[in-house]
Amino acid sequence: MSVSDPLIKELKGWTRKLIEHAKEITDANEDLRHFCKCLENCLQKDLLPILDSVGYFKPYAWHWLEYIAKKNYNGYNTFLLAVEQVKQNAKVHTPAGRLRLLIRICLVRKCLHMPVEILARIPALATEFYNLKSILGDDILREILLSVLLQCSKFNFKLNLRNATFLDDTWQMPKCVALELVPCKSLGISVCFTNEKALVVNVNEKSVAAEDNKVEVGDVLDEINENVINGDSKGKLRKIMRKASGQPIMLHIIKHYIKKSHELYEPIVQLIKNSGIESMKLLIQISQLDQVEETTKKSQISKLGSKTFSGFSVKYCGSVHVGTEGDVKQIEKAIWRLLKSGEKKEVPVRFECLEIGIAVTREVDNQTICKQSYMEISSCGRTINIPDYFAFIAGETNCNMATKFDAYVFYHQNDVEVQQILQSLGQGFQRTHFAV
CATH class of the missing domain: 1.20.58.900 (RUN domain)
Structure with a gap:
């Protein structure tokens, strides 16, 4: 065999x-x-x-x-x-x-x-x-x-081995730039330390760092003259600059966007949210507007093509963070939490069970709401008490290694189709995790 x-x-x-x-x-x-x-x-x-x-x-x-x-x-x-x-x-x-x-x-x-x-x-x-x-x-x-x-x-x-700051969080590599600035006493930027990262929150428009948008609000200051900038660098930045007095300043910057379309790099989005600085959140809103415009263009193009879609037509109700456990016992708790929170949505979506994972897209414009591989999904199911709701739980990475889990809740009154969705998810688990 x-x-x-x-x-x-x-x-x-x-x-x-x-x-x-x-x-x-x-x-x-x-x-x-x-x-x-x-x-x-x-x-x-x-x-x-x-x-x-x-x-x-x-x-x-x-x-x-x-x-x-x-x-x-x-x-x-x-x-x-x-x-x-x-x-x-x-x-x-x-x-x-x-x-x-x-x-x-x-x-x-x-x-x-x-x-x-x-x-x-x-x-x-x-x-x-x-x-x-x-x-x-x-x-x-x-x-x-x-x-x-x-x-x-x-x-x-x-490969750029200096690009390692976000490897604790993801395999998605951010855009990095290495800069050489003229000797100066001050870079003209302000940073706040969030999750041990130096998030740029202000850039003096007349500073050397601001020239040609070398450094922008939302970027992460990664290195100064080969000194790694992290939580241990708090209070040491001035000392690092004084040490480089009269010498060119070498910076390694992680950009907050990953494409020319200014799609934000997701780990930096989390830094911005965690910073608690309201003015920084405007950066996320602007990016989202750009993405909506791009999505609208794609939607208009798709309407010219086929009108048929695969998958199941259900309603997406929202997601709930369930903590460090992603087992099936969390399904009913998550559904009730969302329903009692008053934040339940009813967004018409297409739920597709693909070869290596699932994709949920909004019906009105085909925008992706969530996309998970079967390796990230830890459990799925529904509760007898409210059979019209079902959910799956997924981790931030392979569910065997994940430490943070979220439940995605859906509403559908067709019992047969709900059973088909859950069975497809179950087969996906087996195909990805247990086949030898």
Whole structure:
């Protein structure tokens, strides 16, 4: 009987996509993020709990990668240096962020296959970290993964490794710019520290930073003269500037938008919201207006084409944050919370169950309300007490790793179609998580 895993198949698919750009693969490559996210899911799948002085806890793949680096196996110096580079990087703070940065560094250094090769050489080591039936715990699946990563070691990755500040949150890479400004005593910008990031809240229009919109309100100040700017930098900015007196100022800036259309970078949107500065929220509103105009244009074009749509016609009622647990027990609680909050909507939408996830689009203009992969959806269902409402819960990342979950609630009076939707979601779980 052949041995396979859906994540391995998906990773092979993204690898084939990268082959098309094998001469040089940069952060602008749209397939790179999907490849990296899929690889992360492969490394995360079926990790065994780790026992420490407090008790068992759910590990992250970073823990075993760091562990084998400490073992200093002969012939793997490139990988060991990559791990050390991650540990010294002040821009990543979580195991998730460190794993993502390590993957990017290893792609550039052509050593991504090395830790898997170590587990292949020492199978007993693999079973210390993974379930025997997992990708890295199974001898055959591990060899298949190794062959894919060896193929990737032949690609030419040209990635901006300085672009690491938001890897704790997402694989979506922001737009970054490196600037060299003339010597000056003051940059002419003001920042507020939100979630350990230096959010630019004001730019003096006569300052060197304002020239040609080099730095804009909503950007994140990432580095000054190779000094990483984070929560530890509070009160030290003037000292950093004084130290550079009479010298050109080197800045690394993360832009608040990711496209020329000024679509905002979502993690920075959250920083703006968390800042509590009302004037900053205007930036979000302006961007939303731009997106509405773009959506209207797309809607007008779509009306000229086919009038038929797939999926189910239901009503979207809104979303509720349910905390750190995404199990099915949260479904009824979430539905009642939304109904009692007085914030229930009734937006006509199309609910589509696709091959690798679901998409919910507004019927009036085909605008996407939510789009989740089955790997992010942790549960779905409805309650007997109010059968016309159903919901699914999704995490901010793969639900096995997620720490924040939201419930998306819908209303539909057709019992048969609701059953079909929930069954389709259930089949999606099985296809993505459990097929071997």
